[in-house]
Amino acid sequence: DTAVSQTPKYLVTQMGNDKSIKCEQNLGHDTMYWYKQDSKKFLKIMFSYNNKELIINETVPNRFSPKSPDKAHLNLHINSLELGDSAVYFCASSRQGAGEQYFGPGTRLTVT
Amino acid sequence: KQEVTQIPAALSVPEGENLVLNCSFTDSAIYNLQWFRQDPGKGLTSLLLIQSSQREQTSGRLNASLDKSSGRSTLYIAASQPGDSATYLCAVPWGGANSKLTFGKGITLSVRP
Numbered sequence: 001d002t003a004v005s006q007t008p009k010y011l012v013t014q015m016g017n018d019k020s021i022k023c024e025q026n027l028g029h030d031t032m033y034w035y036k037q038d039s040k041k042f043l044k045i046m047f048s049y050n051n052k053e054l055i056i057n058e059t060v061p062n063r064f065s066p067k068s069p070d071k072a073h074l075n076l077h078i079n080s081l082e083l084g085d086s087a088v089y090f091c092a093s094s095r096q097g098a099g100e101q102y103f104g105p106g107t108r109l110t111v112t
Numbered sequence: 113k114q115e116v117t118q119i120p121a122a123l124s125v126p127e128g129e130n131l132v133l134n135c136s137f138t139d140s141a142i143y144n145l146q147w148f149r150q151d152p153g154k155g156l157t158s159l160l161l162i163q164s165s166q167r168e169q170t171s172g173r174l175n176a177s178l179d180k181s182s183g184r185s186t187l188y189i190a191a192s193q194p195g196d197s198a199t200y201l202c203a204v205p206w207g208g209a210n211s212k213l214t215f216g217k218g219i220t221l222s223v224r225p
Contacts, residue, residue, distance in 0.1 A: 033213070041199070043156075043215040056212055090155060092213075098143035098205040101213055103156040 003027050004104035006091050012110045013081055020077045021107045023091030031055075031096060032074040034066060037088040037106070049074055081111045114139045114206040118216035125192055126224050133187040133219050135202035140180045147176050147187050148201045150218070156201065160187070192223045 004025045013019055025032065033056075034046040048056035049068045063079045074091060091104040115138045125131055135145070144163045148156040160176040162169045162185070168177050175188040185202055201218040 035213075040217075042217055043201070043203075045212045045214075048212070058212075092156075100144075100146060100158055100161040101203075102158060103148075105155040 004091055004093055004102050006089075006104040006107050008107060009105065010108050010110075012112065014112055015081055015083060017081050018077070018079045019081060019109070020075055021089055021091075021109075023074045023076070023104055025072055025091075025093040025102070025104075027093055027095075027102060029093040029095050029099075029102075030071055031094045031099070032068065032071070033092040033094075033101065034074065034076050035090040035092060035103075037090060039087070043090070047074075047076075078109075081109075083111050085109060086111045114142075114204060114214045116202060116204060116214050116216040118200075118202060118219050120219065121217065122220045122222070124222040124224060127192060127194060129192050129223075131189050131192055131221075133189070133200050133221070135185040135187070135216055137183045137185075137204050137214075139206055140183050142180065142204045142206060144205065145176075145178055145185050146203050146213070147174075147185075148203065150199045150201060152198075159200075189221075192221075194223045194225050197221055197223050 007022050031050045033048045037043045046060050047066045052068045065077045068074045088106045090106045092101045094101045117136045146161045147159040160169045162178040173190040178185045199218040199220045203213045203215045
């Protein structure tokens with residue numbers, strides 16, 4: 001059973017398009033996260049939700065909008081995609097804010 | 113602001129060697145420290161989590177230690193194998209109960225047969 005899953009695994013799109021990435025966890029965790037891993041492999045948090053409520057919003061362009069329909073799902077919608085958005089986006093979850101985090105397989109986004 | 117450093121960025125060792133990966137952090141007020149493994153093109157796999165009250169945590173050939181006062185953690189890998197080749201990242205949550213996980217840049221380990 002997959003604990004944290006993401007779709008799609010790969011996403012290739014053109015500049016200016018709008019795209020969404022979906023994440024689901026079946027661990028019963030309350031907190032979910034989005035991270036971005038850039039071309040230099042550095043991982044940085046973007047957003048965190050606790051029980052559907054936004055609790056962390058790092059300095060991310062407002063073209064990025066997370067949505068949590070329930071505590072098992074956290075989606076990421078990106079408007080007007082730019083070349084610099086190309087990266088691997090990871091979803092993660094934990095039982096609580098500072099608990100052990102479990103990561104999804106990542107979504108490799110390529111903007112051309 | 114919490115900063116996490118992992119040096120060196122890359123390490124190559126022959127199979128069978130015992131090795132130590134280092135991680136340092138600037139703010140010692142941490143809840144825990146987590147070690148991850150990332151294989152090329154893959155997600156992160158949690159290896160060990162050490163709570164702030166613990167000094168060590170063990171899983172199989174892996175042993176992680178934590179010294180909060182000096183801002184250091186080490187991941188010890190015993191009898192390394194080619195299958196251990198991957199990037200190893202350490203991360204600490206900081207900034208209150210609803211914490212951000214701050215990552216080091218990772219150490220890319222290559223174990224030569």
